[in-house]
Amino acid sequence: MTDSFLPNPDHSPQxxxxxxxxxxxxxxxxxAILAAGEDLQLDPHLRSCPRCQALVRDLxxxxxxxxxxxxxxxxxxxxxxIQRAIALEEQPTNPFTDRDPAHD
Amino acid sequence: MTHQDxxxxxxxxxxxxxxxxxxxxxxxxxxxxxxxxxxxxIYAFHKRRVYSLCLRMLGNPAEAEDLTQEAFLQLFxxxxxxxxxxxxxxxxxxxxxxxxxxNLRRKGLNLISLDEALDTxxxxxxxxxxxxxxxxxNGAIDRMTLEKAxxxxxxxxxxxxxxxxxxxxxxxEIAALLECSVGNSKSQLHKARLRLRQxxxxxxxxxxxx
Ligand SMILES: [Zn+2]
Numbered sequence: 462m463t464d465s466f467l468p469n470p471d472h473s474p475q476x477x478x479x480x481x482x483x484x485x486x487x488x489x490x491x492x493a494i495l496a497a498g499e500d501l502q503l504d505p506h507l508r509s510c511p512r513c514q515a516l517v518r519d520l521x522x523x524x525x526x527x528x529x530x531x532x533x534x535x536x537x538x539x540x541x542x543i544q545r546a547i548a549l550e551e552q553p554t555n556p557f558t559d560r561d562p563a564h565d
Numbered sequence: 566m567t568h569q570d571x572x573x574x575x576x577x578x579x580x581x582x583x584x585x586x587x588x589x590x591x592x593x594x595x596x597x598x599x600x601x602x603x604x605x606x607i608y609a610f611h612k613r614r615v616y617s618l619c620l621r622m623l624g625n626p627a628e629a630e631d632l633t634q635e636a637f638l639q640l641f642x643x644x645x646x647x648x649x650x651x652x653x654x655x656x657x658x659x660x661x662x663x664x665x666x667x668n669l670r671r672k673g674l675n676l677i678s679l680d681e682a683l684d685t686x687x688x689x690x691x692x693x694x695x696x697x698x699x700x701x702x703n704g705a706i707d708r709m710t711l712e713k714a715x716x717x718x719x720x721x722x723x724x725x726x727x728x729x730x731x732x733x734x735x736x737x738e739i740a741a742l743l744e745c746s747v748g749n750s751k752s753q754l755h756k757a758r759l760r761l762r763q764x765x766x767x768x769x770x771x772x773x774x775x
Contacts, residue, residue, distance in 0.1 A: 495755050496748030519702045520758040526706040527730035532617035535633055543637050
């Protein structure tokens with residue numbers, strides 16, 4: 462790894478500002494690059510910029526961490542609510558027009 | 566399908582396709598025949614996955630409970646139409662996603678246009694470069710912090726992130742579900758991850774300097 466991580470103390474303020482600008486412009490173009498279905502890794506700026514590489518690594522780490530998230534349990538009371546809703550659903554909608562089950 | 570003369574073609578195909586893959590296939594068959602205890606078994610087996618999906622898509626526990634209930638109610642109504650062409654869990658997962666999306670659409674939430682509005686909002690600040698060194702995530706990402714950050718995402722970002730990165734949907738599937746382009750889904754996902762990175766880095770910094 463080169464030690465060209467920004468800000469580089471050997472850089473003049475102008476160089477640092479230009480490098481910062483190059484990163485900002487690449488990062489602003491990332492959504493469009495991805496939307497076009499292009500491979501981000503082929504971008505010349507990304508290939509030469511450790512700072513933007515670190516950004517991409519962070520985003521990949523977030524995606525990886527998302528895959529590890531565990532499901533959460535609903536409250537125990539929810540099943541009772543669902544059962545009540547099902548019971549309502551199974552009730553005849555109009556007791557006056559439906560057959561009386563006693564006469565079956 | 567040609568065996569219309571058999572009594573329950575749906576059960577036959579179900580058994581043929583899912584007998585060895587679904588751990589609750591017997592319960593599904595019984596529930597299709599109207600067995601309430603079997604439906605309770607199916608609920609017990611799938612409740613975490615359905616509830617978590619609702620919770621993450623909605624970012625709100627009360628709404629997640631309501632829509633978990635709605636999803637299982639729909640399952641109760643539709644379970645007889647399950648043919649076993651796909652795994653039951655995949656089928657139920659789709660049903661749940663559709664319940665949530667239908668609910669959000671009923672509320673008039675346009676999921677994809679949301680992020681356009683957000684990008685120009687003044688409170689998001691003039692972020693010229695996201696790659697500032699102080700933003701780098703150091704080490705492992707804490708699960709609880711990530712869960713919280715996902716909950717706090719704007720709805721449009723959250724939907725794509727949850728479906729793609731947590732639930733493993735492909736961009737073309739998300740595009741179909743959210744009625745947007747594949748490119749839109751990809752850029753939306755990128756922006757969602759950037760937002761999460763900002764949120765996670767903020768939390769990290771707060772922990773370093775309390
Ligand atoms: Zn850069």
